[in-house]
Amino acid sequence: MSKENKKVKFFSLEFQENYVDKFFNKDKFKKILERLFLSEIEDRMLPRDSNKNYKALLLKDWERVNDFTYKLLFNSCRYNFSPNLISSLDATERPSDKKMYEGEKEKTHMILNINKNEVLVIMENNSTGVSITQLVYYFNNFFDSSFIFPDKDHRCKIIYSIIPSEGFREALSNTKRIRMAEIFTTKKSLGSEFRNNMDREGGFMREDILLTLRAERKESLLPRMIENFFNKYSSSGSEINRIRIYGKDKEDNKIKLDTKTFEKTEYINTQINENGTVNSDSIFSSLEKILDNFIDE
Incomplete structure (x- = not known):
């Protein structure tokens, strides 16, 4: 397998009530994740992204590392677009057999660490994959505010912040x-x-x-x-x-x-599969090391 440098970005998640008051509750956030993990795969598919584009988002897989750390793998695809294919060898064209409801799979890897103040998100920077804005939009679509926070008078939502560099x-x-x-x-x-x-x-x-x-x-x-x-x-x-x-x-x-x-970023050297996609085991191993170093700082 070949190797490639990938950029990694750092964010934090918390709750906001009535568009004003920010707060956090680690047990409530875990409850949101666990409800999402228990749902069927077709129920975890979101057909549009945060800008209502034809981009489907899906929490494909996850792993609980410990009580407050999770590895998440998101798949995404742009669809409703199926132009002809062009050969890079001789410039010939042929019609694509891709259906209008299909798109090329993009993988986005991330690791979440939940502490008493926030959720730390360390995620692969994939310009054609899932962005932090789309991640938060995805979580909020599966977040029943009245169920998670029955004691709150106003609707709550998940928001993100950029973790800056020095x-x-x-x-x-x-x-x-x-x-x-x-x-x-x-x-x-x-x-x-x-x-x-x-x-x-x-x-x-x-x-x-x-x-x-x-x-x-x-x-x-x-x-x-x-x-x-x-x-x-x-x-x-x-x-x-x-x-x-x-x-x-x-x-x-x-x-x-x-x-x-001046967003906090790091670069990792990760293995690339023969089809050009990132090797998930390789990048998750690197993300765990970055998390350990970040927590120790």
Whole structure:
């Protein structure tokens, strides 16, 4: 078997009630997984993805490593598309025998670790497979909020956060001047008086808000203030979803730093099957090692 480098990304999952309050309950999340594991395979098939595209999602297989760690294998396929096939040898064409309801199988591997604060998700980055957005959409489609949380007054859902790398902090330390910072957050992070006024007068206002901080002319925002925001962004249950800063580095070059581009990633060398697909045993072995190292950090 040949080998190939694959990118791995890190995310966290938690619950949100009524689009505002974030919380987590590890036993409740385990209950969601166990109900999903007990369902028949045809009942686990979701025919459309989060953007309503013709992309089917399926939790194909799983393994319980221990009480709070699970290996999951998702299959997905794009369908409703069956163009002619072209030969890479002589450019000849022939009609495809693929049915419109069929698609080429894509595999996406991941490992979930459930702790008291969140679910850590370490997943293979497969651009044609299942994304974190589609994973959360899938879970929420099989998540009966009223059954799992009968004591909650409002509907609950699963949400995700990106686990950032330390690269943002390192880049921040190399800035000479921070001209402007944009903090993507929610109304909940504002003071009660201001928030109450918005609740009364802004019935059609979205929950998320953009807070813009600007330095005085020829001055700079304090890096330690941005680092404090970053620490909150990195913490569990944070209301800060993203940070962008604009300024100059120590060589006077204009810079824009965005936490979205500083996602925590790693690369693993995994075996590839003869048909070009990732060998599941190989990649799961690598994901378990990454999880062990991450927990030990």
